[in-house]
Amino acid sequence: MNNPLFKRPDEPLSPLEDAEITKELAEAYRLNENCEKQPEFQRIAENVKQRILKEKSLSVIVTNP
């Protein structure tokens, strides 16, 4: 189904389309704003952090053997 948000900007939106866009945006915003509180997100972020630290320490070893 086409999302009215992606209609040509010069085409007017009906109240129904405007309400549909608002609902979709609010849902995306809510999911994004709350993600940092999720334990799943926190575990992945910690995992990424550890991997980056490992990458950096490896690059230091390669640069200064």
Added chain:
Amino acid sequence: MMLPDTSLSLLSRLRDEGDHTGWQVSWKRFLELYHEPLLAMAAGIYRHHTGHAVPPQAVIEDVVASVVVDFFKRNRFDPERGRLRTYLRVLTNARIVDMLRKERPLNHESLAAGENSMVETLPSETQEENQSFQHALLATLIEDLREHIPLRQFEIFEMVKLKGMTAEQVAIEIGVQRGVIDNTIYKVMTRLREIAANPEYLEEYYT
């Protein structure tokens, strides 16, 4: 050709070689925006390659972390050459295949030929993955909008359109006439639709 100044094109230049702090801020923001579709991608691809086995949560999270690091380390995403979702699916598929290869019992060496086709052929996108990616894209669009309009306008838009306050409530809260709120919302929605009309967004949004 100059790339349009959108969050999607910014993703291709996120990594700043000399600035470790910048890298850290960038990956965190990227993870906030895209961890949900990456989780859905990893789970769908895992199920595809294992005959619909239930993916262990720890494995899927590890794959997502690895894909995020890969994304920044390789630094090869270019919106002019292909879609972000395809690029992320290729990285995710490669990590899943690597992981399955490592887990394979030593007496299953004969699977090697099949593994090459696992890497080359991307499984179909699941509905969950598509929906999750669309949400991430809308969140990216909001981020993009935030960078393109004055802060006050964004705050009004955020309160009315994203947090569900009425125009009257916002007018009272910030001490302006109701008409100011309506005008601002109209202006911001027009700007949002202009940004969304960027072909990058259209191509990424629709499968």
